[in-house]
Amino acid sequence: MSGPGNQALNINSVVGQHANLEITNHGSNWYYAVCALMGACTLLFMGLSFTKPQGDRLFHYITAGITGVACIAYYAMGSNLGQVPIQAEFIRPGSRWVGSAGTREIFYARYLDWVVTTPLLLLDLLLTAGVPTPTILVTLLADEIMIITGLIGALTQTRFKWGFWAFGTAALLFIAYELLFDARRHASTLGGDAKKTFMLCGNFLIFLWFLYPIAWGLSEGGNVIHPDGEAIFYGVLDILSKPVFGLLLILGHRKISSSQLGLRIRNRSHIASEKYNPGAGVQPEGPGANVGGSAPTTGGHPTATHTHV
Structure with a gap:
């Protein structure tokens, strides 16, 4: 039952069906606190984007998008919305x-x-x-499989939910391989700040992600901890893997330009240059120019490859 300061649970008790076991006012307050933090970090990351040239703000925008979406989700959960009651596989009367x-x-x-x-x-x-x-695309596909199988498993009432947990964990292992081995090799080729930033943020994120299947097993899967405990477990993980991760990444990108990463991001000056010089292409500079894959060679010298953004 909500206290005098937070009436969200009372007000939204008429919305949809409710489970026998759901968050209390403590869980709602916690979700709202995380919501506020995510919103504040979104504003911070967008503000920090103005410290970079317009063509080098991609990572600021991506990271702000992460916390912005999370802010909305935590608002929904704090309001006890976006939920359904599911029969628990394990009742645990004791x-x-x-x-x-x-x-x-x-x-x-x-x-x-x-x-x-x-x-x-x-x-x-x-x-x-x-x-x-191509490696980015297959890794993102594995990520979507991981999340969707987690959702289907959470909504499954029988022991077959653990099959979906296994599929999701297998997808997580593939993602871990790509980050810890394949992407690490590409980062080593770049060197410098890009390598340092990837190593720090990549190792940090994959460590946190391996804790999510444990949280799932204790909450949606095994019905071991109370939904308030679930809120704290997932909330702490999300704070570390979104605002904290985002801040580390943005700080790491202070001296990294898009061209160093092999990215070609067109801005107004490039468009004007190409308009009046149709044959002039904008080529990336720096050690990341050839990281996009095997580059064709001309006269024994590799030509730059790049990703258009």
């Missing part, structure tokens, strides 16, 4: 945390958040490492 409740609240709003934000997190990392486009 537990002081979950009691003998038959249905448990499942927030599909959380997965709608992840299906948008987790590919953006990977995009931040893979573009920083100068990974080729």
Whole structure:
């Protein structure tokens, strides 16, 4: 029951069906606090984008988008919306945390958040490492499989939910391989600040992501911890993997230009140049120019490859 300061649970008790086991006022307050933090970080990242030239703001915009979407999702969860009651596989009548409740609240709003934000997190990392486009696409596909199977498993009432958990974990292992081995090699080719930023943020993120299947097993999967505990577990992980990760990444990109990563981002000056000099292409500069894959050679010298953005 909501206290005098937060009436969200009372007001929205008439919206949809509700589970026997759902968040209390404490969980709602926590979700709202995380919502506020995500919103503040979105404004911070957008503000920091003005410290970079317009053509070098891609990572600021991606990172601000991550926290912006998360802000909306946490507002929904704090309001006890975007949820459905699902019969728990394990009732656990002897537990002081979950009691003998038959249905448990499942927030599909959380997965709608992840299906948008987790590919953006990977995009931040893979573009920083100068990974080729085909590798980026297959890694993002694995990420979507991971999130969607997690959602289907959470909404499944029988033990077959663990099959979806296994599929999602397998996708996570593939993502970990791409970050820890393949993308690492590309980042090493770049060297400098790009390599340092990728190594720090990549290792940090993949460590956190391996804790999410544990949180899932204790909450949506195994019905071991109360939804308030679930809120804290996922909330702390999301704070670390979105605002904290984002701040580390943005700070790491202070001295990195898009051209160093093999990215070709057209701005007004480039468009004007190409208009009056149709044969003049804008080529990237710096050590990242050839990171996009095997470059064709002309007279024994590699020609620059780049990604158009």
